[in-house]
Amino acid sequence: MYASQGQPARTDLGYPDEGPFRYTILPEPFLTHELTRLASAKSTLLSRPSADVRQAKVDSVTFQPCLVEEESSQDRLVLEDWEDQGALIAVFDGHAGHECADYAKDTLPGMVRASLAQTSSPSPFQTASLLANAITSIDERIKDDIISLFPGGESGLDQMSLNEVRHIVNDQDYGGTNHEKVIRGMRGSTALLSLLDSTRENLWVANLGDCQAILGTKLPSGEWKTTLLSSCHNGDNEREVQRVRDEHPGERQCILNQRVLGALAVTRALGDHSFKLPPLYTHKVFLNSNPGFRVAAKVQEFIARSHTPPYVSSTPEVCHRALESGDRFLILCSDGLKDLWHDYGANSGASAGAGAGNGNGSSVEEEWVKIVGKVMDEDTEENTNFALTLLRESLGGDDPEKVSRMVTVEMGERWMDDTTIQVVTF
Template sequence: MGWGPEAGGPWPYRILEEPVLSQKLEKYANAETVAGGKVDIVTFQPCGVESESSQDRLAAQEWELPNGTWTFTAVFDGHAGHEVADLTSKVFPGKLKAVLDGLFTRDPEGVVEEPTVDQVSNALSQTLISWDDEIVADFLALFPGGVEQAENMPVEEIKALINDTDRGGENHYKVMKAIRGSTALLSLVDPKGENLWVANLGDCQAILASQDENSAWKATLLTQNHNGENEEEVARVQNEHPGEHEAILNQRVLGAIAVTRALGDHEFKLPAIYTQRVFLSAEPGFRVHSRVEDFIARSFTPPYLSNVADIHHQKLTDTDKFILLCSDGLSDLYRGQPEGPTEWIKAITDGDRKETNRALRVLRAAIGGDDNEVVSRHLTLELMSRWMDDTTILVHTF
């Protein structure tokens, strides 16, 4: 796995032989084929410690709309907790479907008029923004007096209001929704397979796989990472906060969070007084209070984190065969290897691979491929903290 003695080991692991190794990997990766057989999925976090369980979530659905069956897929990579990713994966697809359904009209003769490309793109963008507003609305409703109430309400009253886990925890959950976060990567394909839309907030990736007349495969990255390593994103944040030299610090927003766009994370979007007096009063709340206290001092003109997604539309042709969506756990396994997406497509199209699930093929290649010992290490390492990031992969064949 590339760890030297400085990593603190050694740690024990078991070498598994076939077919047990492949069977366990398929089980641990929650490998499935869904959406009428068009979408293969895996979501993988081998560390068995409950506190280290995966914060990734996914969705893959077929929607019956007035012009036929649309296919929706999504990856939500939660951070600091699972609440936002979990809720979004359950609730957001239905909200987007309802918005899209409302875009269809009928002419006087009853003929269905389909939405334009721009209308679908706008629906993706605006529904994500509306959903992020909805995530925090329940929290803000706890303080109808706004910033003034949050600033002047005695801390003991704040704590009594929000720490109600012994009374069902409804208010505490509203706070957790506000302070947890998630990336969002969505794709939509229309019934005829002619149009693909991709919406992205954060650092998940979408790869389009195409095959030319010579049967050669090409991998095209459709997304950019919204994080502090992206110079364009750094410039955007700095331009939105002129004169604030610590708006980006050590490639992190306010020196604290890696992504520059996300759902939730409202400690980076609301006035700092909410974080200082309310969020820090939550029990349980932030895992490391000192880090939060550090970035509060840098927060002057929120929001610092954006909920405006990049929207990409692609006119599909017969040469376009499938799209791969993944959380950043997959790219982490290929860190320092710019050919990563090309390798992912190779893993899927390798006719010698025995895995029928195409997402499982990619995962297997990323954690050792045919090297059974390396794959076994990833599956059986006896360590109380995670040794790899949550990794989720969806492969949608057109």
């Protein structure tokens, strides 16, 4: 595809038993143009109710360079500018499929906006509750859509034959409405929502899963301070692991190999109702959906450990920040950014911090804030796409060969995780 634009080369890309794979070293400015195109890089100015309100901008990228259709990105992003109600900026990281992330992207923003419109001058606490309720309500709707397909609930489902269940679930020849409900309940998605009010005085972050929200603040000294506004809800977070264990006393395998029931990395998510509904729904409904799970045998393994669901929570953590004059930008990203940074980035090898949510930042997040802050200090015209800047650094920075390798390598399966970044400057 790129042979006529650059120099051919080969790499094992860390897979010595499977390579070498061909790639093309692209010259500038073609490399930058191609990365910008593949990442769907975009910058949007937010509306201002009056001239004395700080101008805000949202830069976004979403990147998965593998061109195989089955490996297309399951990340989704949202930017909705509601003028007098503020702006909603969100990242959804789908897993096992894109259907749940699609549903969240299409449904959650409208629910949040409607709730804001129904509440007159909500307090910061009320707004935080509104965001949390919208997220949990969406997941309840996903669950109820599945349960409603089988009258009589769990006992009614237990009495149905497999042929009856398959006829209900696999209705693609009759519109596919039932199958859509089932499939989005089988799939899962993280949810990271940020609400910036129209006055630029308040910021809320609601998080479910392992996406990250990082605030960059410029101190009077000129240095940049990093504040994490989200916690990672996964098996690496000891507090989350203990929460799951406390909710399932005596079940040693509720967390196994740092995964829920030994299978799922995140401890909070939308969808993933194999981990939330009684096992009967997985055995009779999800495993009889066509198409359904990619590897049914793995599902049988983890569902045998399910005794007292739910094991995955749909309750988000919500943070409110009264913005100060030094608060300059917010980074929202899927977990693919951290993976890229450590594996391939210009500063790969930096140790990952463990202190999510402690307000002090950790090494990798501090590096991101310093990168954006440095460019912001130097960019007098304010026309840089900061999300693209972070993506470029995570792919190799100023090393064109390293970045070219990540962009052009010819493999039949994905070689990196989906990576989505939104940077809000205010």
